[in-house]
Amino acid sequence: MVDIISKRDGPRREDERARRLIKANQGAITQIADHLTQGGYSASKRAQAQAAQMPPGPEGRRIYAVSSGAAVSTDSAEIRIKISVNNRVVAYDSGSGRQLHLLGEIRRQDGLSYFALASRENGFFAGLPDEVNAPIAELDGQIIDQNCPESLLTREISDRLGFS
Template structure:
């Protein structure tokens, strides 16, 4: 048995130079290999890559874009939250998934008020009728010491039957 003791770790200088030479001339080497094997070299590499790649998805991809009321029927406990950027949302307490954007708390001339998510208030898509009807009276509700954000969230939850 022979033990070889080397002064330094890592590849030798000659090995590193040979590896650099091969990498710098990879296109020429591949071209010559294809010429010699009549394209078999690249075909073999492509077959190995295809075997290692995950199989392509067959069929159609299905994305669930169902409205919140259908998700609510599947389970979870809906809750109301007023976020730091003054958005009022209904979300699933179990998954954290947003069910509805109910509106925003807007600021206008030293007053804060609740703007319900309707086209008249500048929202792109309005709420479904079953959510909009119970909350219609709260549109324009002033937010101050008499009616803080927490009281607004409780009132919305009660009107929508989340409480």
């Protein structure tokens, strides 16, 4: 449980005493750890013991599934437009929370805020698909101010893409 590394060969007397103390009080230590973690300490020890008894996956490899398991479906939930904290304008599936499209971002220049459409011309790696780009293309460069706040921009994009 405890490995103490020292420069001398063999264990030091203090190390042996500490090891004996820990071993003698292992029950109390486990009980305190379970109390602090609400039983998580013993549960993790049991899970480790079970995992050690399980045979490895095919050819000794472990396989991990990293998908969320939820498929993005445009007919099961609403697609919404939002402007995130870092000024990115995205279309997302409200059912799964997955982002469907990065539509652009709100940029600031010379004290003005404006909407920059996700396109190669605006410095994005990939542009939007034509069915998304065409309806909102004329909003590229739209100034965001009191006359056109961010909420009005998201409503307009949503209406033009038919998500409302």
